[in-house]
Amino acid sequence: QVHLVQSGAEVKKPGASVKVSCQASGYMFSDFAIHWVRQAPGQRLEWLGWINAGDGNTKYSQNSQGRLTLTRDTSASTIYMELSSLTLEDTAVYFCARDQGWYVTGWFGFDHWGQGTLVTVSS
């Protein structure tokens, strides 16, 4: 059974960095990409970036480029999201999600999600 388990809530001051983990189990870790998505209060979900768990390649959204770093530890089947230079606007619930990939004619989408990690940025 596939599980994505995220680390716990964080409270940070403006200008600090936060690192959230997403530990995968129940499948071959290297076979799937993992995305990070966030939801600020009252806002729609926002895609931040993804990492290929197999080769470590990453792709970031324009909004997160330069502040977001995704890494992986294959020995621990864990993906890490680090967001730097935090502002109040980074307060959100952060989710990791597994990308199921592509079939013959289309995209499967995100088939499993982590439980979410609340990151609060407050002075």
Place this chain on the structure above:
Amino acid sequence: DIQMTQSPSSLSASVGDTVTITCRASQAISNDLGWYQQESGKAPQRLIYAVSSLQSGVPSRFSGSGSGTEFTLTITSLQPEDFATYFCLHLNTDPLQYTFGQGTKLEIK
């Protein structure tokens, strides 16, 4: 960039009702669109992928349809466990863009 407008933002219905939620794109998009359900405080769960393909284990009262700029999620014979928030998610590959609808909160009347 593709803009996605989901409507309605909230919806009140009764057990047994049929409801429809719509995502409209600012331009014609591919069929790489899925629908997700999110209960309060929980992780989202995929209901439908590729516009109309039902995720294994999801009840057949959920269905998706659409093409071009308009896509819909229909839930027939609403059950108490269906009262949650629903959102669409689209992938555009070139340029790469993942776009979410703003969500529809389905509440019990």
